[in-house]
């Protein structure tokens with residue numbers, strides 16, 4: 001039985017004041033944990049320390065949105081996995097589509113970041129997903145399979161034992177148009193099948209989150225699907241009431 005996980009990706013949003021108030025609204029409900037669900041929040045880098053301190057001793061787990069593929073050195077502006085661990089970060093997103101598209105992150109670079117995360121003792125959350133063009137032209141599965149196999153070939157399938165996958169169709173991110181539970185389930189099952197071609201045991205154990213316009217109204221139907229083990233939530237994670245409802249939607 002896979003545990004459920006709900007992660008909030010705050011992206012490049014917030015200020016010291018708004019994050020203070022968001023965390024203080026989350027804590028009364030989430031501090032002692034919710035049965036059967038791990039809850040993660042991924043603030044922007046400058047606020048990691050603030051959230052680590054405010055959420056200290058609670059069940060809220062810290063994640064980061066990216067990391068460098070390098071361990072340390074002359075890499076101006078980069079943040080290493082060991083720096084994240086130093087702030088009690090446990091999870092880190094790699095290969096988010098906003099970075100693949102905006103920063104030109106290739107599958108090869110994403111694989112290096114995935115490996116760097118694990119080398120620093122972090123759990124990478126590998127984001128995969130197709131664009132609207134790819135879906136409309138019938139290539140959604142090909143694209144996702146390519147993204148998955150790039151990691152498996154470079155890092156080894158066993159690396160997925162200490163990782164999480166997030167299926168985030170690019171066309172659903174920030175658009176208010178989530179994938180239907182049926183379409184999401186089909187792709188999640190497909191991703192599990194891709195992993196199973198390498199190792200069936202790893203495939204059945206790996207958590208696969210859905211991301212893309214998850215909200216308090218659609219979360220329950222999505223999370224009820226057999227191969228959907230939780231969510232990676234953007235916009236709705238900035239609203240404490242919505243994020244709590246989403247976390248409580250795991251059955």
Ligand SMILES: O=C(CO)COP(=O)(O)O
Pocket residue numbers: 009096168172173174175176211212213214232233234235236
């Ligand atoms: O990109 C996402 C999470 O990483 C999803 O963002 P939205 O929930 O705002 O669509």
